[in-house]
Amino acid sequence: MLDDAGLQALREAARFSPDNLPLRRHLADQLLTKGYLAEAEAEYRAALMLAPQDPGITTGLAEAFTRQSSYGAALSILEPHLAAPGYPPRMGVIAASALLGEGDMAGAGYRYHEAVSRDPSAADPDLAARLAAPPVVTPPQPVVAPPDLPHDTSAEVERSRFTFADVAGMDAVKEALRIKLLLPLQQPELFAAFGKRAGGGVLLYGPPGAGKTHLARAAAGELGAAFVNVGLADILDMYIGSSERNLRAVFEMARRNRPCVLFFDEVDALAARRSDMRQAHTRQLVNQFLAELDGVDESANEGVLVLAATNAPWYVDVAFRRPGRFDQLVFVPPPDAAARAAILRLLCRDKPLAEMDYDAVARITDQFTGADLKGLVDRAVEAKLQQSISAGRPIPLSTPDLLAVARQVKPTAVREWLATARNYVMHANESGAWDELMPWIKGAR
Structure with a gap:
């Protein structure tokens, strides 16, 4: 701000x-x-x-x-x-x-x-x-990996313990994920009658801390599917060709463990616009990503649900939004007042509590994301722990404790993200890609 x-x-x-x-x-x-x-x-x-x-x-x-x-x-x-x-x-x-x-x-x-x-x-x-000045260090140049260098991915298969019940609010987002990703696996006969296969891709976007990663884990838990969380370190490599091989290995892992939710966080770093890239090997990584999403045949990715998240969807190459790839963009907004109250209720459920008025806290935490609310609760708990240590007994967390912290802290990233998003919605939306953002942009302060 x-x-x-x-x-x-x-x-x-x-x-x-x-x-x-x-x-x-x-x-x-x-x-x-x-x-x-x-x-x-x-x-x-x-x-x-x-x-x-x-x-x-x-x-x-x-x-x-x-x-x-x-x-x-x-x-x-x-x-x-x-x-x-x-x-x-x-x-x-x-x-x-x-x-x-x-x-x-x-x-x-x-x-x-x-x-x-x-x-x-x-x-x-x-x-x-x-x-x-003479250069002190020569920047490392990409070199071709030796043929015998292993290319196994460091990403791991997990089993998520979260479901949509652990995600407060976001009903529209959860419904979109159910229809696009979950129901084709849960009711395959019905979807097969309409020629719809189980699999596909969804790109989640929104401000930092809004819960995109948590939502992806919950989708896997809701389905009882394997979950593979892919970070940049799992893919990017200094050797030319290794990043592409790592990406292929991740998709192969997901195909071996289907049904599987394959989640790419910060996907704009792997799927950036090729027009912004000056080096051929970085453009080739984008091409490899597109090829893996398409699969070697129409059934290659059946049962593989590809979720990706980004704070900057406008930097993602437009080819990723083609049907059959990330053909559905789902906006994950900051929680509204009702969702903030529900998030606070979830965050406080395992703590000693006095009578709580979560709605009162929600009213004064406008534009707080889920991450901001977690930080708020953590600070209130730390203060309460100090009191409990002095008293020699647990002192329950109360509404005034949360309100006191809420008045001291500010939301971290929503305002800055909103300013950037507004520029794209108002001035760079000829294709209509960001129409979904328009009501929220106009309603946000």
């Missing part, structure tokens, strides 16, 4: 006048100057939708990417401009910084000196010093 009153006022003005390009660009520039990099990126993206060829906006977005270490993304948007003569010198300096971040010292030096020779005022002393 922004703690600068001036920026808050600018953002509010931009919200009421979303097509005012000078205002939106000024807001983006100010956010970048004051170090709000993610917010600046979102505003530059929105401005770029209004003026796609504006070199100044492109340069600002590239600088936001570079300062967040997203060097490939910065170079991807700069390359069309750098290919034309007479590009702005400031753009060349930002390109040099991104090239240096990727370890291309020679390319960075060329870009920097060419830009500064045309406009000495664009010079960046810190960058110039880094270019002049």
Whole structure:
């Protein structure tokens, strides 16, 4: 959340006048100057939708990417401009910084000196010093794995002890998962009559901490299926070709243990837009992912339910939303008041309790996610434990304990996520992919 009153006022003005390009660009520039990099990126993206060829906006977005270490993304948007003569010198300096971040010292030096020779005022002393200094460490380059290197995945098959009864609220989300993933396995004859196979993919998206991983585990538990939780460390490897083999091994594991829920967290890191990638081996990983989702034949993934979660669905390659892959996007919103009360009830059910008014706590925890509420309960329990140790006996947790903590803490991520989501919904939704977000965006404060 922004703690600068001036920026808050600018953002509010931009919200009421979303097509005012000078205002939106000024807001983006100010956010970048004051170090709000993610917010600046979102505003530059929105401005770029209004003026796609504006070199100044492109340069600002590239600088936001570079300062967040997203060097490939910065170079991807700069390359069309750098290919034309007479590009702005400031753009060349930002390109040099991104090239240096990727370890291309020679390319960075060329870009920097060419830009500064045309406009000495664009010079960046810190960058110039880094270019002049000898490199201390050469960034590791991907190398091909030896033929005998093992490629077994580190992901493991689990059995979830959670069901949908352990997930408070989210009734619409649970119903969508039942129809898409669970019922075809639970009632195969009925679905076979309509030519529907058991299997498929759903992409869960929403702000951090909203319960996407917990929901995936509950889906596996509801079905009594195996559960494979795939993290980035289970897939990504420094050797060319190994990441693709690890991904194939994960799918093979799921097929051997069907019915199985195969869950990919932070899937945007494995399924990013290929247009944003500059290296062929990273694009090949996306191609391998698409091939595994399709299967070698139409029954290859029958009984394999593929769930994925992301906080940034707009960065996922559009090919993943094709029918037969992640053809259903399911928004997992922050819990409403009733769901927050239910979550608090679940979190407190195994603790010594006085008479509790969960609705009262829910009313003052607007925009708290499930993770925020767990943190709230944990802090209240820690305070109560200190009292109990002093008293020499357990002192029950009470409503005032939760209310006291709730007044001190703030929700962690919803407001920032909301600002980014609003830009995509309002300015980058030509395909209608984010229509589901529209009512929530308009209703959120």
